[in-house]
Amino acid sequence: MQACIQRVSRAQVTVAGECVGRIERGLVVLLGIGGDDTEAEARLLADKIGTLRVFDDAAGKMNLALADVGGSLLVVSQFTLLGDCRKGRRPSFIAAAPPERAEPLYEHFVRLLREQGHPVETGRFRTSMQLELVNDGPVTLIVDSQSLR
Numbered sequence: 001m002q003a004c005i006q007r008v009s010r011a012q013v014t015v016a017g018e019c020v021g022r023i024e025r026g027l028v029v030l031l032g033i034g035g036d037d038t039e040a041e042a043r044l045l046a047d048k049i050g051t052l053r054v055f056d057d058a059a060g061k062m063n064l065a066l067a068d069v070g071g072s073l074l075v076v077s078q079f080t081l082l083g084d085c086r087k088g089r090r091p092s093f094i095a096a097a098p099p100e101r102a103e104p105l106y107e108h109f110v111r112l113l114r115e116q117g118h119p120v121e122t123g124r125f126r127t128s129m130q131l132e133l134v135n136d137g138p139v140t141l142i143v144d145s146q147s148l149r
Contacts, residue, residue: 001037001045001109001145002081004030007054011074011133013123020129021121026071027054028133031109032081033102034095041145042105046112048148049073054139062139066118073113076123076131077106099126 005027012022029049055064055071066073079102083091097105103125113120123129 001034001041001105002032003045003049003143004032004078004081005049005052005054005141005143006030006133007136007139008074009134009136011131013074013076013121014130014132015124015127020124021074021076023072023074023119023121025069025136026119027052027066027073028131029073029075030078030081031075031106032078033097033105034082035097035101037097037105037145039105039108041148042109043112044148045143045145046109046116048143050113050116050118052141054141072119072121074121074123074133075106075110075113076129077102077125 008026008028010024011028012019051065053065054062055069057063079093079096082096083093084095085091106125110120110122
């Protein structure tokens with residue numbers, strides 16, 4: 001699993017003109033699920049993201065986690081994170097899990113974050129979405145579950 005994490009002051013995801021998820025201060029997580037990913041990897045990634053210290057303390061250092069600042073998460077499925085652009089001009093998405101395998105892992109990941117006590121909003125799986133966000137910092141991180149083993 002790969003996640004692109006952005007610290008935001010606000011974000012929302014819209015489907016067909018309807019806002020389906022909105023947060024204020026927190027993290028937007030674009031989540032890409034690979035064909036070999038498992039629930040164990042979802043747990044590793046959720047544990048890492050749920051405790052990342054990426055918010056500024058009083059001294060301006062990134063020392064605070066999501067819970068410390070009362071932040072929320074907006075998790076959006078993003079299979080294009082697994083796009084391979086090494087050959088040709090069109091990305092290959094062969095590494096991405098098929099939707100029937102990816103959706104349960106996506107839902108499991110969201111459930112794990114909620115079990116940690118975090119407020120979590122989501123997009124709609126396998127739907128064309130518009131994502132608006134204000135990146136705070138900017139702070140953007142890439143976390144790969146393979147590197148957490």
